[in-house]
Amino acid sequence: MGIARMDPTNFDWLAWRNGSIVEVLNVHQRTPCIVAASELLRKHAIGWAPSENVPCRPKNGYISVMFCTDDRMWWTHLTKEEFDTVFPDREG
Numbered sequence: 059m060g061i062a063r064m065d066p067t068n069f070d071w072l073a074w075r076n077g078s079i080v081e082v083l084n085v086h087q088r089t090p091c092i093v094a095a096s097e098l099l100r101k102h103a104i105g106w107a108p109s110e111n112v113p114c115r116p117k118n119g120y121i122s123v124m125f126c127t128d129d130r131m132w133w134t135h136l137t138k139e140e141f142d143t144v145f146p147d148r149e150g
Contacts, residue, residue, distance in 0.1 A: 060147035061123075064105030069112035069122045069133050077132030082125070089140055096144045102127050106148060109135050 079085045083102065085095040092099065102125040109120035121141040124133040136144070 060145055060149050061100075061103045062105050062149045064107050064124060066107040066111040066122070067113060068105070068124060069107055069114055071114045073124065073131050073133050074114050077125075077127070077130055079125075079134045082127050082130065082132060087134070089137070092136065092140045093143050099123075099125075099144050103145065104131075106141070106145070 079087055079092075079099075083095065083098055085091055085098065103123055104126050105124045107122050107124075109115075109117040109122045112122045115135070117135055120135040120137055122133055123136055123141065123145075124131065141148075
């Protein structure tokens with residue numbers, strides 16, 4: 059079972075400022091790095107929402123992914139291509 063679709067209102071400024079993919083997981087925000095770290099990202103991902111629907115930093119053509127690492131909730135944007143590659147079995 060893949061990660062579940064979340065209510066976009068969960069993707070707020072507090073969670074945005076709570077960490078980044080580079081800071082928390084040491085994964086650079088470049089497609090080859092993200093794809094290479096797919097297993098790590100799947101391990102920590104807890105949900106997703108279309109980025110154009112989130113209240114904080116909405117972006118067309120992206121997917122917002124929420125992570126939980128050591129009880130720390132944070133999120134980032136992935137391109138739709140990155141998201142489809144890393145999370146092919148997502149729900150919703």
